[in-house]
Amino acid sequence: MQTNFTPAQLADPEIAVANEILRRCVHCGMCTATCPTFVTLGDELDSPRGRIYLIKDMLESGRDAGAEEALHIDRCLSCLSCVTTCPSGVDYMHLVDHARVHVEKTFNRPLADRLMRAGLAWVLPHPARLRAALLLARPARGLGFLLPGHGMLAKRLRAMLRLAPGAVPRAAPLGRVYQAVGARRARVALLAGCAQQVLAPSINAASIALLNRLGVEVVIPPEAGCCGALVHHMGRHEAALAAARANVAAWMAQVEGEGLDAVLVNTSGCGTVVKDYGFLLRHEDCAAGAAKISSLTQDISEFLMKFYEPVRAAPGLSVAYHAACSLQHGQQVTAQPKTLLRKAGFKVVEPKDAHLCCGSAGTYNLMQPEIASALRRRKLDTLRALGPDVIAAGNIGCLTQLAGDGVPTVHVVELLDWMAGGEKPQALR
Structure with a gap:
């Protein structure tokens, strides 16, 4: 061009x-x-x-x-x-x-648009604020149809209420260091995330427990927080850079201290951005550290390929694997989650048009509810056509978007942890 x-x-x-x-x-x-x-x-x-x-x-x-x-x-x-x-x-x-x-x-957006975007940016990256917002939304869940009007604001508010969980899981305070069981084979930092901590703390719990049993020490520096993806995709550049700088500083302190073999991410939307820290911060004083962190960052499925071994007999479940866009397109990680699920003994099936998005995309299902709803329906139709016992994915946004249609949705790592001696995922109990 x-x-x-x-x-x-x-x-x-x-x-x-x-x-x-x-x-x-x-x-x-x-x-x-x-x-x-x-x-x-x-x-x-x-x-x-x-x-x-x-x-x-x-x-x-x-x-x-x-x-x-x-x-x-x-x-x-x-x-x-x-x-x-x-x-x-x-x-x-x-x-x-x-x-x-x-x-x-x-661009001078309409006032309602500006307020909603500012509200999402203020709430979503902060677990305590998000938890409070979800608790306040619980009494109104299921009453979205009472919201008057057919304008975009009403549609967005109805989408927010639909996506709010019926029950907010108990907060699971995260420690600083989780020791490996037996001889230590590796030491990693785990991105605790923001929304995932509130919506599904079981994902981090399963990740930590699985890694520890495999001989991997896990560190979660308290100074590390939201990866910056949510505000980054809203065009809030300075807020995204601030989040990235804080994480780079927290993880580089570990690299320069006891050392890290990897920075692991179990939310693929976050992983795409963390792997891009080197580019995002290329003009900053911390550019070298950012490049180092990008080079160390892996999706948890990439890392587990070197360590994972199941200990339980396969339960005979059919798992429909949904490939999150941020994982298959953003990170080009495609085979690893399916390989691990098969190694764990599950029957893995894939839908047609697996390359198409489910409509989650960070805050997209809140800001563009009509398009997101159409994409959700299309994705669920292709997944349900497979007759699966469970839908698995590697991204909390996708799991939230696809939930509530009769087929349990579970993070890949929760299934892997179960077959490696951990607890059965709550959605399957």
């Missing part, structure tokens, strides 16, 4: 990166066939190619974002299916991330 940025524009390192990305696009349109929003809506501007044209025009002209750019960029799931498909290696992730920042800085 030909671009026409001025030398003054290209002096901005962010524009220089965008220019290089844009120049790789050859307009082939292969991305449209695998883009969930284009498949759902049929609008060229809701395809990666269409968004690339909008972003190019917006950035080259140097103008503020308008309603059209905001609409179609907001509708992007950042599922990165287009990155997997693209034959030219277009780095769409960093391009749309930059566009989101530009929209956030220059």
